[in-house]
Amino acid sequence: MSPGVTVVHACQRAGRGGSPTAVVEEASWSDAERRAVPVAAGTSHAVFVDASQHGVVALRFFTSTGELPACGHGTVAALAVLAERAGTVEYETLLRSGGRTFPGRATGSGGRYEADFDPGPVELRVPTPAETGPVLAALGIRPEAPSRVASVGRPRLLVQVPDRLVLAGLAPDLARLGAACDRLGLLGCYVYHPPGADGRAAARMFAPSIGVPEDIANANSTACLAAHLADQGVPALAVDMGDALGEPSTVLARTRPGPAGPLVRVGGVATIKGSRSPD
Template sequence: MPGLRVAIVGACLRDGTGGSPTAVLDEAPIGDEQRRRVPGLAGTSHAVFVSAPGGPEGGPVSLRFFTSEGELPACGHGTVAALAFLAARNGGERYRTTLHASGRVFGGWSLWDGTEADAAFEPGPVTLREPPRAEYEDVLAALGVPAHAPAPGAAIASVGRPRLLLPLATKHDLAALAPDFDRLRTACDRLGLLGCYVHSVPEPTGRVAARMFAPSIGVPEDIANANSTACLAAHLAGRGTTRIAVDMGDSLGSPATITATTRPGPAGPLIRLGGTARLLRVLRLP
């Protein structure tokens, strides 16, 4: 691993600050066990390996995502970070490419101003189902959710791996959560869930606050989780909300914002996720 050059990208910034630090690096001839070590060595929750052949439009790009627990089929804020990394390398104002990840092919775009990139991509179709409350009672207990706090509209959603979307009545209830992470991991593993995305009831403007707990993949709480935001956008599209802006990371001292818009598609809503990202620093792993 000596000599691996790693860019640390702040993904899904809010008003130019905060965001989720993400390790982004070019594809390298190392094994998966070594890839799992990259986030810890880089001081990030996730690492993205980018295979980009180049070309005037960037050419097709392959992405692989890792946490300390192993490879993920998808990572939304990691995709935003990779698009910013590629836009900075490309150097032009506009960057567009086709992304490949775990058998999925989807479009990605960004606007680069020399400092930050406004990135967007289409994560693909979301599957949704509404579970009975008895199915996720263990998750509620592990999260420490008060009896009065859950709001109607819980769902199990997937854009790669399933996770529980759990609405709470107030932002105060959301901020007050103090999960038992060992218990939460056990409950999520039993249900085959990536984790639990807990969110406030959307305001009329589409503003939402959210927290993502995913100890099963080695991330007790995620600063920003764009794919779960895509799942929420698909869920809310069926209720007439077509544009949301989700604030995350406040409980971790790193405010982040992810945007999502939906439009009708032949097999369900078509989703576009967006976020702003900035290159924070470059390091070489020890």
């Protein structure tokens, strides 16, 4: 990977859309410089990649407002760049971020890769009405909507709506939503409709508290949904996102039983769009 910024469109759907993500080789960046990278690159997130330690690649994730302990589509983007640099059709490595080490892999060539990784254990619980009330009000969703607090790295609220029509019509009050999430310590709110028999669903992720009013693709929240639905007999998901933003994206997740709950793999297809020197 040459020095500079590589823009990767992560979690594309049928070769289109995806979440543009800045992938940057680690250097002596200040946190202020790291926060400036996604702004300069025109992306919501940036991932800083340190492959200097043999056998383990360290990742750090930033938005314009600060550092995140994890970023799913950023991990997919980093794996695509690492696979391209390795020059192999099948690439596997250990990744480190958020205080944990986990496996990731990518397959493909020519700047286009399918990548997935282990997002870690998902913690799920039923929220109280005091938690859901202000968030659902800001979203414009009925207060009895089925919800779960799900955490992988940071907690977020999963909210179920009946169908794609309701999902597409959401127009949340982002200021109220951000304030509610801040009070409750939530990363944001992932609104979805239940998958069909083929495992296909759709979702929208709102995270104004971290400077992302709506995320084009959110892999870690999809991993949380996969863990939530695993007990309902849904072993694999393909979740469409980004349509409201004109960037069609799909996040893929699958689960298998584990000793302490479902084990999840999550990822998507990523295309490397090009590199440039940072400003």
